[in-house]
Amino acid sequence: MKINGTYYRSLWLDDDGWSLRILDQTLLPWRVEVLRLSSAEQVAHAITSMQVRGAPLIGAVAAYGVAIAMRSAPQDLDRIVAWLGETRPTAINLRWALARLHARLAPLPVAEREAAAYAEAAAIADDDAETCRLIGQHGLPLLQEIAARKGRVNVLTHCNAGWLATVDYGTALSPIYQAFDAGIDVHVWVDETRPRNQGAALTAFELGAHGVPHTVIADNAGGHYMQHGEVDICIVGTDRVTRRGDVANKIGTYLKALAAADNEVPFWVALPHSTLDMQVDDGVKEIPIEERSAAEVTHLTGPDDAGKLTRIQVTAPGSRAANPAFDVTPARLVTGLITERGRCEASPAGLAALYPDKAA
Numbered sequence: 033m034k035i036n037g038t039y040y041r042s043l044w045l046d047d048d049g050w051s052l053r054i055l056d057q058t059l060l061p062w063r064v065e066v067l068r069l070s071s072a073e074q075v076a077h078a079i080t081s082m083q084v085r086g087a088p089l090i091g092a093v094a095a096y097g098v099a100i101a102m103r104s105a106p107q108d109l110d111r112i113v114a115w116l117g118e119t120r121p122t123a124i125n126l127r128w129a130l131a132r133l134h135a136r137l138a139p140l141p142v143a144e145r146e147a148a149a150y151a152e153a154a155a156i157a158d159d160d161a162e163t164c165r166l167i168g169q170h171g172l173p174l175l176q177e178i179a180a181r182k183g184r185v186n187v188l189t190h191c192n193a194g195w196l197a198t199v200d201y202g203t204a205l206s207p208i209y210q211a212f213d214a215g216i217d218v219h220v221w222v223d224e225t226r227p228r229n230q231g232a233a234l235t236a237f238e239l240g241a242h243g244v245p246h247t248v249i250a251d252n253a254g255g256h257y258m259q260h261g262e263v264d265i266c267i268v269g270t271d272r273v274t275r276r277g278d279v280a281n282k283i284g285t286y287l288k289a290l291a292a293a294d295n296e297v298p299f300w301v302a303l304p305h306s307t308l309d310m311q312v313d314d315g316v317k318e319i320p321i322e323e324r325s326a327a328e329v330t331h332l333t334g335p336d337d338a339g340k341l342t343r344i345q346v347t348a349p350g351s352r353a354a355n356p357a358f359d360v361t362p363a364r365l366v367t368g369l370i371t372e373r374g375r376c377e378a379s380p381a382g383l384a385a386l387y388p389d390k391a392a
């Protein structure tokens with residue numbers, strides 16, 4: 033998508049043809065800085081530090097991490113894949129992409145692995161962009177229907193599931209972009225999404241750059257707006273969907289789904305095929321939840337009045353803090369899933385109908 037009129041994907045190859053370029057998302061929206069990743073170690077750090085984040089995107093970036101590693105250590109495929117797979121535990125896209133690279137490269141002579149790895153990583157990236165565009169197409173009718181009834185459609189979203197979380201277009205934001213581009217009067221309630229504020233910083237940045245009307249709200253305000261009829265639909269992204277339709281997503285999603293159920297607000301989840309984990313049934317019991325640094329809760333970073341990026345403490349000195357990065361929304365609270373193949377119920381039958389090729 034675009035930043036200041038310039039088109040970007042969230043990752044691209046450098047002019048050297050082999051190192052990887054990404055936007056440093058820890059600095060957005062205050063600074064647009066491009067990073068050059070030239071080793072698997074730099075790729076791993078970019079993922080763990082969240083310079084690059086978003087379930088589909090970290091899968092694509094990790095795929096290029098393998099390709100970069102194959103330039104110098106093609107014999108170390110197994111070790112590199114296992115090591116990159118340890119960077120973040122919840123988004124299944126990471127392991128999906130790495131397993132795809134391993135399956136493609138392992139049978140090859142080591143001399144052929146570099147070229148094959150770059151081709152497979154590029155295919156993953158291109159597939160993700162097209163998949164997200166299709167998610168937008170299949171989500172658009174949901175917004176069109178509301179707009180036809182009410183004029184304006186108010187969407188609530190949580191975290192960032194826009195083009196910055198994918199190779200392009202986004203998942204939850206993709207239908208919103210397509211609705212806006214189609215002239216629909218759409219407004220987005222943007223959950224700030226504590227503690228890392230991906231909503232306040234990244235979703236607001238994306239929507240603002242595209243001209244989509246939006247309002248940033250405290251995470252705790254979403255239920256209030258639903259009670260007052262200000263939210264017509266919720267659309268969020270996800271890091272892993274189980275075969276029964278349970279949804280892992282950024283911490284706070286579950287609470288939003290509870291409020292939506294209580295107020296009869298449709299709660300939709302947008303995902304590409306790479307986010308499906310048909311090996312897991314009960315998301316609450318089986319999906320590993322990433323525990324991140326307490327410092328992400330106790331401190332915030334942003335520009336001071338002089339525009340200088342500053343880190344401040346927001347909790348009482350000495351108090352402990354806990355920081356689970358995701359939670360799991362049971363399928364019973366999910367109205368439906370928006371995928372590149374269409375929309376379905378969050379249920380085994382719904383998923384089997386859209387993905388017969390992925391049946392467990």
Ligand SMILES: CSC[C@H]1O[C@H](OP(=O)(O)O)[C@H](O)[C@@H]1O
Pocket residue numbers: 085086087088190191192193194197198202203204230268269270271281282357
């Ligand atoms: C396209 S869905 C992306 C999904 O990933 C985000 O997590 P993180 O920012 O920690 O990588 C968030 O859960 C989004 O919904």
